[in-house]
Amino acid sequence: MRKHLRLWQAGLLLAIFGLWQVLAQPELLPPIVWDNPHRAAFFFGEPLKIFHVIWVWFSGGEIYGHLWVTLQETALAFIIGSVLGLAVGLWLGLSPTASALFDPYITAMNAMPRVVLAPIFMVWFGLGIWSKVALGVTLVFFIVFFNVYQGVKEVSPVVLNNTVMLGANRRQLLRYVYLPSATSWVFSSLHTSVGMAFVGAVVGEYLGSAKGVGYLIQQAEGAFDINTVFAGILVLTAFALVLDFAVTRVERRLLVWRPTQSETEPL
């Protein structure tokens, strides 16, 4: 079983799509649930038609422009959100006064469902990519911020004292101890924050845009074209998987200094 894990996983996927196709087929099943035989296909779509839509998108090249826009929004939201989160996290982590002052505001802003800000961003930044980037930034910022804040608080006092004894001044402490420690926390939340940037981009597109995969889905929904909606969802899922895989690769490169169980090799 473990040896052919990938095969089994692929098989399971195939089985799910197969079952889906069969259940949605008009007049194949006796009409127990639906009185109209075409209703199942209307609500749930049909995998074969879905894959046809995807095929047309990729072979016709229509999808690439949309994917590119979504990717751009995700990347920008991630970068801007991370840099802001890192800067503010370091600042508040190192300044108890500022942290005490802003604490209730940070808590309130984090508790607020920030997706409702999307329409406001649309008014501020228009229907282009920047309103989506802004939404993504608000989502990414808090994840990175809380991680950095925690990271600064949890810097080992021994490492800190040792660095002081080696002659580091305040600026050098920031550069040699706080920043590396904080960035390692940012990287450990990389999966979540990239995911959030992606959510921000797609939700933003869905709520109002002229380009992007979220826009495709929203258009299809407006026309009750369930197959296209599912096609969009599948493309997004695949895209998210690719993104996640890329993040894992980057993470492995950047956190070589971190002990993991399989990597540790005491001499």
Place this chain on the structure above:
Amino acid sequence: MTIPAVTFENITCSFTARGDAGQSYTAVKDVNLVVGDGEFVSVVGPTGCGKSTLLNVAAGLLKPSSGMLRVFGEPLAGVNRKAGYMFQSEALMPWRSCLDNVTAGLEFRGVAREEARRQAEEWLARVGLSGFGDRYPHQLSGGMRKRTALAQMLILDPKIMLMDEPFSALDIQTRQLMENELLELWSANRKSVIFITHDLEEAISLSDRVVVLSAGPATRPIGEFTVDLPRPRDVSEIRLSPHFIELHDRIWHSMKAEVLKGYAQTRNRVSA
């Protein structure tokens, strides 16, 4: 008469208890201690008696509540720049490789990168770690991390070495190897050493003088013993010499009551 490297003058350290500002805990009280230039002094005492507090005062990391600390005659203000500190627990920067950890101190002083690396390679070789420079701390064994920490401290050529139970986490064989290496490095370039330990054998085999502290709270030195064993020493062999055993007996005798007191306190604290 040369000026002593470190002088503790009536040092007292009190801490306010956490969560209760009215309660205060006096860790060390009226400590007077003189460490000569080039002298190796060990400080032994029961667990939790404030040994590390004294060392932190000497390092300038902790400001005493009262009393004065002099470094080569000068009152200490801020961090003690003449001292290197070797901590009991892991103090290497985990995100820097072994070599980069050793160069850190030089980088802070603005030494050019090339030059810093050259010196660090030299020091790694001296502590037996050449070829391991590109490893990260987690890829090294406990003993190798201690060697790295030793090189990290010695590369700055401090006049005073403060060591807080540096080898207590190591197994006995590695520990004796490290002790011998420390003695070798020390005799090549005599610095003043304040070596904190709870292991009396380690204290005697390494030092010129052993200072015994009383149990806390309000710890103070209760005895000083000159160790007149010949140098160079081999720490595993010297433990068998009759004079060593006699010294050990004498010091242990003066410590015993305090150790029992300290033990009773810890036990009470646990049962309370």
